[in-house]
Amino acid sequence: MAINLFTDKGVPLERQRFTWKELVGKPISKLDDDAFTRVRVILMNGIETDALRVSQVLLRMQREARVPLAQLTRVENHQATAINWMVSADHSPLETTIAYEQVAIEVTASVAQHEPDAYMAQAYRYALLEDFDHLYRYAALMDRLEGKDANSITQGYTDIVPGRPTVVHHRSPENDLLECYARDAALATKLHAITLVGGEYQTHDYYIHYGPWFADPVARQLYAEIASVESQHIVHYGSMLNPDESPLEKLLLQQANEVWNYQACASQETNPRVKALWEQFLEYELGHVQCALQLFKDIERRDPAEVLGDGKLPRGIEFRSHRDFLRQALAEVPMRKDGTRFVDEDDEAVASLQYRNHMNSQGSPSQGVSSAYQWMPGTELAARPATIA
Amino acid sequence: MDNTTAVGMNRTGLDMAPLSKDQLVEFAREQAPRAPHEPAGLAEVRKQYALEADRVGSVPVPASLKGVAKAAMGKLKGDNPEVLIDKLGERLAFERTGVRLYEALITKAGAASQGPMLDLAQLQAMRDDEASHFELLTRCLQQLGADPTAVTPCADVAGVAATGHLQVLTDPRTTLAQALGSMLMVELGDNASWELLAELARQSGHEPMAQAFAGPLQAEARHLETVRGWLRQAVLDEGG
Numbered sequence: 001m002a003i004n005l006f007t008d009k010g011v012p013l014e015r016q017r018f019t020w021k022e023l024v025g026k027p028i029s030k031l032d033d034d035a036f037t038r039v040r041v042i043l044m045n046g047i048e049t050d051a052l053r054v055s056q057v058l059l060r061m062q063r064e065a066r067v068p069l070a071q072l073t074r075v076e077n078h079q080a081t082a083i084n085w086m087v088s089a090d091h092s093p094l095e096t097t098i099a100y101e102q103v104a105i106e107v108t109a110s111v112a113q114h115e116p117d118a119y120m121a122q123a124y125r126y127a128l129l130e131d132f133d134h135l136y137r138y139a140a141l142m143d144r145l146e147g148k149d150a151n152s153i154t155q156g157y158t159d160i161v162p163g164r165p166t167v168v169h170h171r172s173p174e175n176d177l178l179e180c181y182a183r184d185a186a187l188a189t190k191l192h193a194i195t196l197v198g199g200e201y202q203t204h205d206y207y208i209h210y211g212p213w214f215a216d217p218v219a220r221q222l223y224a225e226i227a228s229v230e231s232q233h234i235v236h237y238g239s240m241l242n243p244d245e246s247p248l249e250k251l252l253l254q255q256a257n258e259v260w261n262y263q264a265c266a267s268q269e270t271n272p273r274v275k276a277l278w279e280q281f282l283e284y285e286l287g288h289v290q291c292a293l294q295l296f297k298d299i300e301r302r303d304p305a306e307v308l309g310d311g312k313l314p315r316g317i318e319f320r321s322h323r324d325f326l327r328q329a330l331a332e333v334p335m336r337k338d339g340t341r342f343v344d345e346d347d348e349a350v351a352s353l354q355y356r357n358h359m360n361s362q363g364s365p366s367q368g369v370s371s372a373y374q375w376m377p378g379t380e381l382a383a384r385p386a387t388i389a
Numbered sequence: 390m391d392n393t394t395a396v397g398m399n400r401t402g403l404d405m406a407p408l409s410k411d412q413l414v415e416f417a418r419e420q421a422p423r424a425p426h427e428p429a430g431l432a433e434v435r436k437q438y439a440l441e442a443d444r445v446g447s448v449p450v451p452a453s454l455k456g457v458a459k460a461a462m463g464k465l466k467g468d469n470p471e472v473l474i475d476k477l478g479e480r481l482a483f484e485r486t487g488v489r490l491y492e493a494l495i496t497k498a499g500a501a502s503q504g505p506m507l508d509l510a511q512l513q514a515m516r517d518d519e520a521s522h523f524e525l526l527t528r529c530l531q532q533l534g535a536d537p538t539a540v541t542p543c544a545d546v547a548g549v550a551a552t553g554h555l556q557v558l559t560d561p562r563t564t565l566a567q568a569l570g571s572m573l574m575v576e577l578g579d580n581a582s583w584e585l586l587a588e589l590a591r592q593s594g595h596e597p598m599a600q601a602f603a604g605p606l607q608a609e610a611r612h613l614e615t616v617r618g619w620l621r622q623a624v625l626d627e628g629g
Contacts, residue, residue: 027562030401031399031400031401032397032398032399032400033400034400035400088562089556089560090556090560144431151403151413152401152402153401155400155401155405155406156403156405156406156409156410156413157406157409159413159416159417159420160413160417161416161417161420161423162420162423162424165425167425215549216435217434217435217438218431218434218435221434321409323409323412327416363429363434364427365434367425367427368427368429368430368431368433368434369431370424370425371424371425371426371427371430371431372424372425372426373424374417374418374420374421374424375417376414376417377403377410377414378403
């Protein structure tokens with residue numbers, strides 16, 4: 001069904017209600033559900049928590065919109081709860097981490113291929129190769145700490161091999177920045193960037209929250225290192241967003257982004273119970289867009305078509321294995337950053353090299369954990385012949 | 390709730406990805422030379438941290454003067470009363486959590502519609518045993534002048550270890566047999582720990598305390614056999 005942001009009005013905000021029982025429904029099965037169901041659950045939690053973040057910031061900035069923002073914030077929070085509580089309790093933090101990296105890889109790969117702006121597409125491929133490497137490092141940790149196979153989470157959809165080595169992800173802050181999109185950029189470009197910012201925020205917050213949960217110092221170090229890179233990625237993707245957009249313009253785009261993502265989830269979901277939730281929340285988000293449209297018109301006195309064009313949505317994320325694309329993208333592993341430019345390895349900004357050399361001077365967690373590591377079915381222990389006394 | 394083991398669409402194994410299986414393995418092998426080779430691997434980092442680490446915490450100093458005197462006396466006799474206080478604190482914390490574990494098991498057994506039907510009255514008695522053991526240990530710590538509300542280092546570590554069992558017992562999706570499997574591990578550990586505690590109390594010169602532990606030892610042995618029997622019945626009946 002083709003959605004139009006102006007004419008499809010969804011469920012009015014005042015009719016969007018929950019009970020505690022509805023917020024805490026049945027979780028998905030770690031064993032039986034398709035990995036992409038979990039990918040969508042994690043992605044949409046990231047999208048919702050980012051929408052929540054934006055509404056909360058706008059509350060501090062937009063006096064006339066305080067009441068509707070408070071109402072929106074309430075619903076967004078409960079949507080995030082209903083979604084995130086679908087992750088079942090038998091997922092260890094490390095297993096959830098593997099799933100987070102699979103989200104980053106497969107969602108970014110789809111976005112990178114659909115992105116109409118060549119510079120932005122390059123930026124997606126750049127960070128994609130870093131998240132691809134994080135999966136490999138965490139898979140090594142999971143194997144060597146818990147004795148578990150990361151493929152039981154990724155289910156054969158995603159390769160577990162080195163990307164751009166994490167040890168070289170550490171850049172000086174100014175070299176994480178990108179050029180932002182133009183205010184009249186394609187809606188697809190804007191929605192892609194908003195989606196990735198939300199995803200990276202969520203990943204960073206998860207790692208910085210769960211790093212101290214681990215007793216093992218190797219795990220604590222690796223989470224510290226990769227949380228730092230995810231923070232860089234928030235800057236990387238966050239700097240794609242145009243700072244000249246007005247607060248309500250950002251609200252409008254954020255709500256449109258939620259509609260766009262829910263539509264993609266609803267159209268590809270294989271678990272009927274989860275699909276029903278995506279459909280329900282798609283209707284809710286269309287209601288939020290109506291609220292944002294009204295605020296935009298009433299307060300900014302601007303035509304929303306300036307931001308949303310004809311109200312039609314661009315092509316959605318494809319939730320599938322992007323193995324071939326990723327393997328080709330590995331050719332860009334040597335690429336580095338100098339300011340907002342992508343450069344050859346030899347031309348990387350000196351400030352990044354200095355920063356990195358210091359950070360790695362007492363050892364590299366990501367290198368140590370994965371020393372001589374090769375993913376194998378059933379863990380690396382399965383590759384060694386068993387000795388039976 | 391349904392307590393049966395069912396065949397279904399489990400997707401965790403590589404055989405569930407027949408189309409990508411071979412290329413996944415082959416590509417990982419092909420890319421293996423790109424893995425780092427660090428001379429100081431995980432073990433070295435862990436060793437370094439172990440050498441630098443503080444302990445999780447300390448055994449609290451007995452608060453009452455009587456306690457201080459007794460602790461000091463123990464020291465003079467060449468004993469380490471803090472070891473006994475630590476282990477008493479561990480057992481106390483474990484028995485207190487044990488009450489909650491049995492309460493979770495009672496709820497699960499009460500919701501069962503299939504599989505083994507556990508005797509709820511017997512389960513309740515087992516839960517009450519754990520509560521009475523908790524009370525006994527509270528009195529023992531008070532006799533030594535120690536604070537029974539304090540978390541000793543061994544109590545803390547035992548709490549970390551019990552976390553997984555709590556997750557298994559309170560997950561609405563786990564079957565009775567899965568919950569009993571967890572309880573078997575709990576009871577095996579509990580039995581061995583009571584034996585060790587009685588031995589330690591005796592060695593520390595607290596013979597009356599060691600004798601008072603005979604009751605819990607017998608009760609825990611009964612719990613172990615009961616849980617083992619239920620689990621055996623649940624698994625073999627379903628497997629047969």
